[in-house]
Structure formats: structure tokens, C-alpha cells
Amino acid sequence: MARSLDERLARLRSRRMDAQNTILGSQGFGEAYEKRTSNKATRYALGAMQEVDPRSTQISLEEAEKVERNLTDGLKAENLYPDFRLQGSVPLNVHIRGASDVDLLVIEGVYVRIEACQGSLKSYSPYLGRGTLVDDVLYLRSKSENVLERRFWGATVDKTPAKSIQLSDGGFRRKVDVVPANWLDTSGYQQTLDEAKRGVQIVNKYTREHISNYPFVYIAEIKSKALQTNEGARMGIRLAKNIKNDAEADIGLSSYDIGSLIYHCPNEYIMHQIARDLMVLSGVEQWFDELSRDYTRASSFMTPDGTRRILDGKAKWDGLVKLSSELTELARSVERELASPYDYMPVDRETLRKRLKENSIPLAPDLVGGGYRF
Template sequence: MRKNYSNLIQNVKQRSNPDSINESLLFEKSFSDELGQLKSSGTEVLEYIKRSMNGVEARYTERTIEAGDKVKGHLKKNNSSVDYRYQGSVMSNTHIKGHSDIDLIQLTSSFYSHEIAQNFSNRYFSEPNMSFSQKQKLLNVINGTPYSGNSNTDLRLLRLNAEVVLFSTYKNVDIDKPKSIEVNPTEPNRIVDVVTASWYRTVDSEFNEDEILRGIQIYDKKKNESLAVDFPFLKISLINKKSKETGGRLKKMIRFTKTLKADSQQNLKGFSSFDICSICYNIPIHQYFNLSYYQLVYVLHQEFKKISENEVYRNSIKSIDGTEYIFYNKPEKIRLLRLLYQEIVDVYQDLLPNTTALRFL
């Protein structure tokens, strides 16, 4: 059944422009002109696709980061020795909401974890042309003194201290989430999720002196333990790099798929942004690097179809950082994938009659 694109376009407008700013002021002239042409031609499905793929206007993203910086400033006054970093879709510009949440990570300076020491030793003795700095970075881990404290106790204290600071500063603070503290500074009106974590050093991160290659381990207050290693900065870097190589097309596909999920009448909550980014990232560049925006719908249609139908291929798909399989032995995830695939099918079928440019499909 054909989708109601008038309603869907309004949904996108409300998400991407929640302050209802005049679009001629909000968007670049070229984008506004193209939207005008699509409106006048009556091809609402194309307008919906175009809007869904467009990035959130920079002024909204700047305000989101401003909210994060305000929260960070208050935390820093209380504990200047902690490292602070941002993670998530705002930092890769794959968010679809003007009033997006942002993840602020507070990273303890008391300790870090790392790959097994033998891996650092192997690199140290196998690289004859290392710089002094590279040698020192590897030796810092190889000869490092084991941490004598209790890491979970330290992380819990860092988390609880942050709760006290934020409660004394803001009215709207939620401390019930196990992995983060939710703060709403109100000016700007954004949600900032404060995550407590520790660093995870890899051989590559130390040898290359590249923080992007470091992982983190998020603290779960309810479990009172650190979770599995994650590489959020590497994911952001890889998405940014690959999308740049494709003229922004990777991010267009991610945003479009996220929009379909947000607009679906189905409950797709269990299919995360992490899953969507991983699927889109997995698509070979040669399949889409020079395509028009509406042709990317076909690329997604074919990819989701293949994943839905081909078990061997489906089980081969990994996360962006290559640390886990997205669908292997996850039947619920597969069920949700097929529901999201149907959303793509519906738009694809509505798209075909609207433009002769798609006849080759």
C-alpha cells in the first residue's frame, strides 16, 4: 500500500527542524531550490527521500555540542584529571534529529586496560625502525605496574560523584540508567548522556600514537562492572572516511534507513543505529559511489534483500570495527531486519513510477 508521503514529509520536517525555522534561511540555496522543484513536480516520494538523506543543519548540531560542553564544564570543575570525549551519531553526522542527544564520556585517569602484554612485546621486538616515542609507548604497557586498586569501585565513585555534581547544577537529571546519567540543560534544550568508562589500549593505538584506535569499557552501575570493549572513536573515523570517499553517500543511506525506522508503524526499537550503520558500511563502495540520491534506495533494497534471503552472507556481516557479528545466532535481529526491509520495499515500489530515471532498475 502506498505510503502517505505528506505525513511522512511533515515527520521529517519536525525532526530535522524542530524550531520551525524558515527553510530558506535554514538550508543552502541549492538544497532549498531542489526541494522547491520536487514540491512543484508533485513527486512527494522523492521529496521524502531527499529530506531523509539530508544531514541535520549545522546550527542544530552546534547547539547539541554546546549543551555537551556545558555539562562537561561543570564536571571538569569538580574533577579536572578526568578525560572527556564525545561519541555517537552526532559526531559522525548520521543523526536525524535537530534536537539530538549527545553522549559525553568521562574516562578515568586512575587506570586503563589493554591487550595482553605479549602482543605489545611481539610488536616491540618485530619493529626494528621504531622511533623513540613508539618504543616508549609500547614499553609503558610492557613494563607497567599492575593496578593495585579496585577498578569497579573507582568507576562507581566517579559515576556517583558525577551524579552529585549534576544534581546540584541541573533540575532535570535521571540517574536510574545503568550506563549513563541523563541530563537536560534546557538551554540549549538537549539531552546529554554522561557515560562513565575507562580506556582500553591496543598495540596499534600505542604504536601509531593514535587515540582513535583506543577502545573504552563502559561502566554499568547496576551490574557494578565494566562492559566489553567498544571502539566508538574508530567507528566514527571509519564512517567519516568512507562517506568522504563516496561524496557523503554512505551517510545519506544511514540517515534514510534511520528515518524509515523512525517512521515505521512497526516496533523496530530492537534494531539499533549500530546495526543500521554496520549494514550500510558493509556495502561495497563500487555499488554506489557515483549514484544519485534516489538510486541509493535501490542499493539499500538489494542489500537488505540479500541479507534477508542469504543466510551465509547474513552471518558474515560484522560491526564497523570488526569486533562482532551483527546477525549470527540472533533470530530476533533477523526478524526486525525483514520488517525494516519491507519499509524499503514500499518506498522503492512507490519510487519507480515517479521518475523515468529509474527505469534501468
């Protein structure tokens, strides 16, 4: 870990505190995890696993709702009535402040792409759009850009990204990525009407490439993994994302890649128990260490939606190796803090992980007049 623990703790605390909490922070108020230990590495590990302040999450949702409300109203004049859905880290509650944008899908509300299906529970009208669905999505994008520029004239409305419109500054408390798309009704969706099985297609505005995505499959699968591990999976994803964000070296894994890798982690590695948070650190470190030593195995894993291999390029393999090293260094730092400073001797990885798994850190009591809990 090239950055000092003091620097990492400061970065973590800064990310996790909204502007309204800075005064409290300066007066010594803090989060519950900060009260559980005075050891720096352990405090960083605990904080990196925690969900963000519920108010911070609510702000992200409010910003998405603000954009949705203005688009809904502004697009009516163009006879456009899109659907809206959130995708990405925020609806999964694995977002980290300062590194997670809000992704808002703006979905063409009339025409869909349909997979061939026997026994469909839905009926569809003939396509009567503007030529192709690509044309419809690009038209929706153009009109959305106009509305956003008029409604948020004081903000930065970046229209240059190929697949989204990015909103920031000018009163936006979070960056919001607006992603125009059309529905992709898979055979699985038509047979069940379960939206988790429904896809979307987005368009590269420069190449007109039509790209199929299945964000709701990903959300459903990660939520299922979290349920199976008593929230250990979500804790592990946040931990790995924070470590990536605080590393000095560039780690070429996206949030989606990190979540996908932890999705394949054996449940017993990351099963969370009350006051045994370090079990998750131990399990995530072990999993990434195993993968970093076995390229064939690591490169065989598919994303939860089954559309591609997670490590689909050299940069991602290199990123996994770097992240594994960072995790191991943090685990060793935490283990050193658990041992007696007077007779500490380096231990092998098996012993290191065993000590982390067996350690219990008491939960902080409710803070009355002395802090705030996330």
C-alpha cells in the same frame, strides 16, 4: 509504508526544523531538498538522506560542551580530572533530529587498562587506584551524578540507566547521555598512538560488568566508507535511520547496527554523484533486499570494530527484514513518481533500480529571500 507520505513528510520536516525555524516554516520557507521536486515520495527520500541543519548540529555540540564544562569544574573538588570524547552519531554526522541523543564519554583520566604489547610507544606507572578500575569508574560516576544534580538542578538527571547518566529537560535542547568509562589502550594504539585504535571500558553499575568498546574505530571506519563513496554511505545511513524512525512497525536495529550493515555494502551500490541522490536509495534498497534473502550471509557480518556479529539476535534479523520491506516500498513509490502516470506499469526490481540510478534531479538554486538551505 503504513504511514501516508503526507504524514511521513510532516514528521521528517518537524524533526529537521529547530524551534527558531518554525516561524519560517509556517511562512512557506523550506530546505533546498524541498525545492527540488514536488513529488512526495521523492521529496521524502531526498530529505531523509540529507544532513541536518548545521545550526542543529552546533546545538548538539554546545549541549555536550556545557556538560563537559560543568563536570570539569565540579570534579576538580574531588581531585578528578577526566578526559571527554564524543561517540555515536553526532561526531559522525549521521544523526537525525528527534531520534539521536548526544553521547558524551567521561573517561577516568589517570588509570587505564593496558593490553599486552611488544614495542609500545608509551610507558605506564603502576596502578594505585581504589581497588579495581571498576571501582574507579563507579566512583567517577557517583561524583559525576552529584555534580550534574547540583549544576543542572532544574533538569531531569536520570541515574537509573546501568551504563550512563541521562540529562534532559530544564533547558537542555538535546538529550545528553553521560557515559563514565576508563581508557583501554590496545596494542594497536600503543604501537601507533592513533586514538582511532584506542578503546574504552564502561561499567554496568548494577552488575559491575566491565564492557570493552571501540567507538573511535567505528567512527574512523564509517568516515573512511563515506570518503570511498563520496558521502553515499552517510546518506544511506541517514536514509535508513529516518525510515526506521517513521515506520509504524518496530524495527529492532540500533543506529549502530544500521551503520554497520551499510559499512559492508559494496561501494558501487551507494556511490553518490551530484544530482543523482536516488542512486543511494537504489543501492541501499538493493543491499538490504539481498541480505533479507540470505540469512547465512547477513548474519556473518561483524561490526566495524570486529567485536561482535551485527545480527546477534532474532530481533535484529526481523528488524533487517522489516527495514528491507520499507526501503523497497519507498523505492517503488519513488519510481512510480518518475514514470508517466498515464502509462505506468509495475516493473521488476532490476528495472526499478536502474531507473532510480539513472534519474537526475536538478539541485535547487540558492534561495535568495525565499528559504534556507541546510
